[in-house]
Amino acid sequence: MNFAPPNGTTYTLPATLRRRSDIVQKLRRLYTSWGYQQVDFPVLERYDSTHPHEAKSFKLSDRDNDLLSLRSDFTTATARMVQLHYPDFPHPLRLQYDGKLWQTVNPDIARTREFSQIGVELVGLSNAKADAELVFLAKESLREVGLTPRVEIGNPAFVATLFDLADIPSEERTALADAIDRKAIQELQERLERFQLATDLHQALLQVIDLYGDTSTLEIASERCPWPETQVIIERLKAIVAEFDDSSELLIDLGMARRHDYYTGITFRAYTFDFGQPILGGGRYDGILLPEAAGFALGLERIMGAQTDLDNDFQATIISTDDAKAAYLRSQGYSVERAVETDLDTLVERAKDRGIAFLVSGSGIEALSKGAKESSDLDRLEELLEQL
Amino acid sequence: MSADSSAVQKKLVIALPKGRIMDESIEILGKAGLRLERSPDKRALIHYCEDADILEMRNNDVATYVELGVADVGIVGKDVLLESGRNVYEPVDLNFQNCRMSLITANGFDGEITRVASKYPNSTLRYLQEKRINAEVIPLKGQVELACLTGLADAVVDIVQTGSTLKANDLVEVDVLFESSARFVVNRAALKLRDKQLRIIIEALRNLAV
Structure with a gap:
C-alpha cells in the first residue's frame, strides 16, 4: 500500500497548518474590515468547455456520465455565483473567499497541483477608485502577513492599442506580444522590421519593453506615446496612482503584454523582496465573466515560502x-x-x-x-x- | 510595523553554465561593471565574488534557477532557453555562442521524414507541427548525428556552429529552425525589485553586445 499522496499534493502537518490558518485568519479579518463578505463554492463544478482553465482542470465523471471538473479558479466561480444569486443586486458587491484549487500542472517549487488561495472580488462598477481600492488592499494583504509589498500595475491593452495604431496584422500579434512580455529585445527588433512602421510607432513599440519602474514611468509613457488612444490608458493608471498618498510601493510596467485568462483592464501582481515569485495576482475583467468586476488572489503556499521571520508562537502544551x-x-x-x-x-x-x-x-x-x-x-x- | 526592511538587499545571484560560456560570461559581465572572479577551488559550485555570487551549473538548468528566483539573473543560449519553456525576461542578446538550430539528414536522403531524433524534443515538435511534417520525435541525450547514420532516425535536429562535424560524417543541413546566441536572462520579480542595479547592467550589456 502506497500512502504517499499523488504527485503535486501533500499532507498538511500541524506546524504548517497552524501557519496557514494564521495567514487566512489575518487576511479574512482585513477583508471583512473593508466590507468584503465571505462566500464559499463547491469543489465539484459542472464541466464547461468555455472555462478559462478548462485545459488545466481535473475532470471526473458523475453517475449519469455527466462530466464534472475540480474547482481550478476562484474568480470564475465567483462570477458564476454572482450571475445565479445576485443578478439584480444593488452594486457594488464585495466578496471574499479562500480554499483549495486543483490544476493539472507539472509541479515544481513555484506550483503544485493542489494549492490554496485567498482573495476578493469587487463586482458591479468600473472606475479608477475601485481599481485603487484593490491595489491598496493587495498592498495591505502582504503587509498583514509580514511581507514588504511592491505592487506592479500594468495594462496589456496598452500594447494592444499600439498594435491597433500600427495596423499590426492579427496573426502576428500573439508572437509580438509574447516577445514584448518577455522583454526579448532581439526578437522584437527582428519582428518589427518586417512591418514598415512610422518612426514614432516603431520606436514606441521597441521602447515599450523598458517602460517599467516607479510611478514616474507614466510621465515618460505620456511623452513617448502621445496618441489619444494610449493616453486614455495612461490617464486611468495615473488616476489610480493619484488615489494613493504615498505611491512609493507601487510599480508600473507598460510592457505587460500577455493577457492572462480573462483580464480586460489593469492587471497587477505583488512581489516581496528576496522571493522570486509573485505572491498575488489580479486585475479587471469587465465584460468577460461579469459586466464590471475586478479582484485578486494570493497564493498561500507562496506567502509561506516568502515569510522569513516566522512568529515563534510557542504555545505552552x-x-x-x-x-x-x-x-x-x-x-x-x-x-x-x-x-x-x-x-x-x-x-x-x-x-x-x-x-x-x-x-x-x-x-x-x-x-x-x-x-x-x-x-x-x-x-x-x-x-x-x-x-x- | 513595516519600516522598510528591504533597504539592505542581498547580493546579486548569477546562474552561469559551466564550460567555455562561463568564462565568456564572466568577461562580459566584468566589462559591464561587475567585479567577478572564479573561485580557485576547481570543485566550487558557488563562486563568492565582490559584486555577486555565481552559481555554476549545466546550461539546461539556468532558466529553471532564474525563473524560480533562486538566481536573479543568468546567461544561457537561446536554443536551451527556448527548449526549457521557462518564463523569464531576456532583455539582452549577448551575441556570442552564435549558432543555428538545423534539420539535418544524411547526404542524398530524399525519402519521407518519419522519425526525427534530437536533444531538443520540444523545439523539434514545434517545428514539425509548424511545417506539418508527420514525424515522430525521438529524444536523445547526445551524439544525435549517430541516429541519422545508423537509421534510428531519418533526420536529426541539432545545433550547427561551423558545420565541420556534418561534413566529416557526410550529413547536410536541409533547413534552419532558428538562429541562436547567448541571452542575458532575468527573473521577473528581480528585474522590478532590483530596478536601479539591473538597469545599469542591462544598458551596459546592450552596448557591449552590439
Missing part, C-alpha cells in the same frame, strides 16, 4: 489529570490535554517524549523539561492556578 483545573485553563485560552494513561510514571514518560511542557495534577503544576522550568509560562500558569 499542557497535560492534566485534574479536570477542574484543566477546564479553568481551557477557559483562559490554553490548550490542555486530558491524561488517559492510568499509570503516572507512564504518563510522565510519554508526555516528555511528546514534548509536552507541563503536567497539571491535584497537587499543582510541574514543568516536564528544563526549557519549561525556565519559561515565563510556568509563572503565569502558577498564578492562574492560584486564583482558582
Whole structure:
C-alpha cells in the first residue's frame, strides 16, 4: 500500500497548518474590515468547455456520465455565483473567499497541483477608485502577513492599442506580444522590421519593453506615446496612482503584454523582496465573466515560502489529570490535554517524549523539561492556578 | 510595523553554465561593471565574488534557477532557453555562442521524414507541427548525428556552429529552425525589485553586445 499522496499534493502537518490558518485568519479579518463578505463554492463544478482553465482542470465523471471538473479558479466561480444569486443586486458587491484549487500542472517549487488561495472580488462598477481600492488592499494583504509589498500595475491593452495604431496584422500579434512580455529585445527588433512602421510607432513599440519602474514611468509613457488612444490608458493608471498618498510601493510596467485568462483592464501582481515569485495576482475583467468586476488572489503556499521571520508562537502544551483545573485553563485560552494513561510514571514518560511542557495534577503544576522550568509560562500558569 | 526592511538587499545571484560560456560570461559581465572572479577551488559550485555570487551549473538548468528566483539573473543560449519553456525576461542578446538550430539528414536522403531524433524534443515538435511534417520525435541525450547514420532516425535536429562535424560524417543541413546566441536572462520579480542595479547592467550589456 502506497500512502504517499499523488504527485503535486501533500499532507498538511500541524506546524504548517497552524501557519496557514494564521495567514487566512489575518487576511479574512482585513477583508471583512473593508466590507468584503465571505462566500464559499463547491469543489465539484459542472464541466464547461468555455472555462478559462478548462485545459488545466481535473475532470471526473458523475453517475449519469455527466462530466464534472475540480474547482481550478476562484474568480470564475465567483462570477458564476454572482450571475445565479445576485443578478439584480444593488452594486457594488464585495466578496471574499479562500480554499483549495486543483490544476493539472507539472509541479515544481513555484506550483503544485493542489494549492490554496485567498482573495476578493469587487463586482458591479468600473472606475479608477475601485481599481485603487484593490491595489491598496493587495498592498495591505502582504503587509498583514509580514511581507514588504511592491505592487506592479500594468495594462496589456496598452500594447494592444499600439498594435491597433500600427495596423499590426492579427496573426502576428500573439508572437509580438509574447516577445514584448518577455522583454526579448532581439526578437522584437527582428519582428518589427518586417512591418514598415512610422518612426514614432516603431520606436514606441521597441521602447515599450523598458517602460517599467516607479510611478514616474507614466510621465515618460505620456511623452513617448502621445496618441489619444494610449493616453486614455495612461490617464486611468495615473488616476489610480493619484488615489494613493504615498505611491512609493507601487510599480508600473507598460510592457505587460500577455493577457492572462480573462483580464480586460489593469492587471497587477505583488512581489516581496528576496522571493522570486509573485505572491498575488489580479486585475479587471469587465465584460468577460461579469459586466464590471475586478479582484485578486494570493497564493498561500507562496506567502509561506516568502515569510522569513516566522512568529515563534510557542504555545505552552499542557497535560492534566485534574479536570477542574484543566477546564479553568481551557477557559483562559490554553490548550490542555486530558491524561488517559492510568499509570503516572507512564504518563510522565510519554508526555516528555511528546514534548509536552507541563503536567497539571491535584497537587499543582510541574514543568516536564528544563526549557519549561525556565519559561515565563510556568509563572503565569502558577498564578492562574492560584486564583482558582 | 513595516519600516522598510528591504533597504539592505542581498547580493546579486548569477546562474552561469559551466564550460567555455562561463568564462565568456564572466568577461562580459566584468566589462559591464561587475567585479567577478572564479573561485580557485576547481570543485566550487558557488563562486563568492565582490559584486555577486555565481552559481555554476549545466546550461539546461539556468532558466529553471532564474525563473524560480533562486538566481536573479543568468546567461544561457537561446536554443536551451527556448527548449526549457521557462518564463523569464531576456532583455539582452549577448551575441556570442552564435549558432543555428538545423534539420539535418544524411547526404542524398530524399525519402519521407518519419522519425526525427534530437536533444531538443520540444523545439523539434514545434517545428514539425509548424511545417506539418508527420514525424515522430525521438529524444536523445547526445551524439544525435549517430541516429541519422545508423537509421534510428531519418533526420536529426541539432545545433550547427561551423558545420565541420556534418561534413566529416557526410550529413547536410536541409533547413534552419532558428538562429541562436547567448541571452542575458532575468527573473521577473528581480528585474522590478532590483530596478536601479539591473538597469545599469542591462544598458551596459546592450552596448557591449552590439
